[in-house]
Amino acid sequence: MSGRKNVFVTLGLALSVSLLAAALAVLLFTFHYGHLQFDLLNAVCGEVVEQDPQARRIIAAALKEYTGGNADGSAYEDVLSSLGYRASDFSVPTYRQSLWCIGAGFLAGSLLFACTWAYRNRREALRIQALAAYLEQRGTSAAPILPASPKAASGEDDFSRLEDEIYKTVTFLYQTKEAAIQARNGFAENLSNIAHQLKTPITAISLSVQMMEHDLAAKASCARETAMPPISPAVTSGCYPEQIQKQLQRLTRLEEALLLLSRIDAGTLALEKEEVDVFTLLVLAADNLQELLDASGTSVEIPEQGGMMVMADLDWTMEAVMNLMKNCLEHGGGGKILCSYAQNPLYTEILIWDEGRGFAKEDIPHLFQRFYRGRNAAKNGIGIGLALAKEIIELQNGTLRARNRPGAGALFEIRLYSH
Known part of the structure; x- marks a missing residue:
């Protein structure tokens, strides 16, 4: 539903509650006012009968005619006005009671509206909490990609649209994370493969250098024994094998570093704290x-x-x-x-x-x-x-x-x- 419709629904709900509260207040006031009229009339009639017992029959006939709706249509004489009384003289005793009734009705309406509003806010708060819990669980990879409950029970409204967008975003981020993890693992695997591929030529070159050094030592010894022309000083001093050995050491360090990097990237480097x-x-x-x-x-x-x-x-x-x-x-x-x-x-x-x-x-x-x-x-x-x-x-x-x-x-x- 649109935001304007939500406002209309809220206003309609508030108006309905207010009308119900007003109707209840009127009902209570009418009931209370009827009791007041009865008490007033009873007191007046009691005083009349006490002064003139013969007036009981006249009072009974008058009350019967009044409660029957004055069927003959004759007009009553304005006796109270001729005696100097006004309607407001009889409303003063009931003024405080009327205020109490109005206050009770207003309080009842306010309480109903407050309860309705609190229920609505509580419902939205529960939906927000459910959504926050879902996001927190997704952060620890402990929740499914799509939630099982919150949206199904909440119906379709603006909040549902927000939930849909959040679920879409979370799904996209989850897929992106999975792709990044796969890429990282692939990179780590490639590093490991390169390091292992380097190990074979390093081993072969190292063995060749050792054999070269052995051959050079043997030739130098043979030359001394047979008086052959001397071998080049650079060769006899092992200059070339030494340079090769330095490069081998550098390649070995590179291989070890690549293996270590692959273990770090793959998350398999065990640290014992x-x-x-x-x-x-x-x-x-x-x-x-x-x-x-x-x-x-x-x-x-x-x-x-x-x-x-x-x-x-x-x-x-x-x-x-x-x-x-x-x-x-x-x-x-x-x-x-x-x-x-x-x-x-x-x-x-x-x-x-x-x-x-x-x-x-x-x-x-x-x-x-x-x-x-x-x-x-x-x-x-x-x-x-x-x-x-x-x-x-x-x-x-x-x-x-x-x-x-x-x-x-x-x-x-x-x-x-x-x-």
């Missing part, structure tokens, strides 16, 4: 990078600020922290990597920064994008470490942000929330 001491976490991450730190002459300073525990997966969180420290190592230009941590009722904050030049301003919005390599990226990097770190932290109810420090150096901020 336990109480982890923040100081221990940072120390273990630095220890795993000790070889790289020594080679670059970089040190890591981790202050011991008392026991602070977080709920996290130790191995994977350590992997994320290692990626952040490695980034500071590659861009810090030597010197120090500094850490600090603090805790409050909401979250535990871990800061990791270096003393280098910091991030290029145009790189900051893209630092955590997969395969993004900034202006000062390392030559052997693949642009996946920061993205992996961010996703690992976020899977554990945390956040990871990057910014430049006011003085100098790049800073990473980890927040692991308690709830």
Whole structure:
């Protein structure tokens, strides 16, 4: 129904209730006024009979003629007016009772209208609650695409049209979500397939490099024993196998990163949360990078600020922290990597920064994008470490942000929330 029709129905309902209340008030007032007339006439007749008992017959005949409708049509003498009385003299005693009757009728009508209006609002509120519950259930995938009840029992009105549009929108969003999940799973499956396809040539090349190194060592030994012309220094020193080995290591890291990304995208990365001491976490991450730190002459300073525990997966969180420290190592230009941590009722904050030049301003919005390599990226990097770190932290109810420090150096901020 249209909005105008709904207004007419509401007004009609209100008018009907008001008329019923008015009719009830008139009925009550008429009944009450009849009793008042009877009492007044009874009092007058009683006084007359008390003064003149012979007047009883005259009074009875007059009452019979009046209640019979004055069949002979004779006019009554206006006795009361000749005695100086008016109609208003007899209405004063009933004025208060009349007001009470009018008030009772108005109150009854108001109560009926209020009950009707409350019933209508309650009915709409129940429909809204049912619709809200349906949307909440759809948010947790616990409800069917189309609801079983609310609309069927409510009839056709403007609210039903709203319900129809909401159900259509929810169905569309559900289908879009399913398509997105399928696309994500397909992407994760493709990443996994690519990673597994890379493993075969990596293994073959690795075996070939080992055989090449073995052959070169054998030829060098044979040349020394038979006094053959010396082999090229580049070959005997293993320069080419060493370059190939570096590329193999890079391909291996890429393969491992792709496998990890596929597990994250597919939602199959198992995180075993336990109480982890923040100081221990940072120390273990630095220890795993000790070889790289020594080679670059970089040190890591981790202050011991008392026991602070977080709920996290130790191995994977350590992997994320290692990626952040490695980034500071590659861009810090030597010197120090500094850490600090603090805790409050909401979250535990871990800061990791270096003393280098910091991030290029145009790189900051893209630092955590997969395969993004900034202006000062390392030559052997693949642009996946920061993205992996961010996703690992976020899977554990945390956040990871990057910014430049006011003085100098790049800073990473980890927040692991308690709830």
